[in-house]
Amino acid sequence: xxxxxxxxxxxxxxxxxxxxxxxxxxxxxxxxxxxxxxxxxxxxxxxxxxxxxxxxxxxxxxxxxxxxxxxxxxxxxxxxxxxxxxxxxxxxxxxxxxxxxxxxxxxxxxxxxxxxxxxxxxxxxxxxxxxxxxxxxxxxxxxxxxxxxxxxxxxxxxxxxxxxxxxxxxxxxxxxxxxxxxxxxxxxxxxxxxxxxxxxxxxxxxxxxxxxxxxxxxxxxxxxxxxxxxxxxxxxxxxxxxxxxxxxxxxxxxxxxxxxxx
Numbered sequence: 001x002x003x004x005x006x007x008x009x010x011x012x013x014x015x016x017x018x019x020x021x022x023x024x025x026x027x028x029x030x031x032x033x034x035x036x037x038x039x040x041x042x043x044x045x046x047x048x049x050x051x052x053x054x055x056x057x058x059x060x061x062x063x064x065x066x067x068x069x070x071x072x073x074x075x076x077x078x079x080x081x082x083x084x085x086x087x088x089x090x091x092x093x094x095x096x097x098x099x100x101x102x103x104x105x106x107x108x109x110x111x112x113x114x115x116x117x118x119x120x121x122x123x124x125x126x127x128x129x130x131x132x133x134x135x136x137x138x139x140x141x142x143x144x145x146x147x148x149x150x151x152x153x154x155x156x157x158x159x160x161x162x163x164x165x166x167x168x169x170x171x172x173x174x175x176x177x178x179x180x181x182x183x184x185x186x187x188x189x190x191x192x193x194x195x196x197x198x199x200x201x202x203x204x205x206x207x208x209x210x211x212x213x214x215x216x217x218x219x220x221x222x223x224x225x226x227x228x229x230x231x232x233x234x235x236x237x238x239x240x241x242x243x244x245x246x247x248x249x250x251x252x253x254x255x256x257x258x259x260x261x262x
Contacts (some may be wrong), residue, residue: 014032035061050074152180
């Protein structure tokens, strides 16, 4: 497990968290620190490394973009340390129930402990918190209007992301992407891809790809094609992550999410 703190630009730090399990799966996670606010907490396997880094960084509070274990995984530890936390009520309710996650997620990230400590709220101003659901219902982003920096959680992830969870809402995500693009950010801080410099253009490219892809899926379904065949033609053959996740995070799940109508 490694945690590297680097400067993205003056006043903006990236906390890059990597583990051997994540490397095998092809994933890493970044949290960000700006205006003294930590955005996201990383995954449970990184708890000790994050705790040590925060002893030095000393944030005034943390924002959790959504409940998934690679973003909220250390929120219970931060709450136990009495660090103020901002999260949506739905996110807090989920963390207090500690939902079961599949084995592949526990191997790669760990399983978030139950949030038991009282949560201290705080005001992250001058940062703004914007609800932009789709990836999850509780998903938020953090917007620095003065510097036009968008800390995006899992809103973006890349232009052509051909896999999804079945619980995702692609049309709602598309609406959220349009709202984000309308802000015209110059810098996007993505949890998995890192800093994206040409942020507005990247968001617009993703919007165009999603519109085209959702349209193609709907057209093929209207002509009678089965979801599995649609996934193969529109998105390509299923990759390793689709099989490793038992189909939970896959191209077929992307098609199913589109066809669910959300």
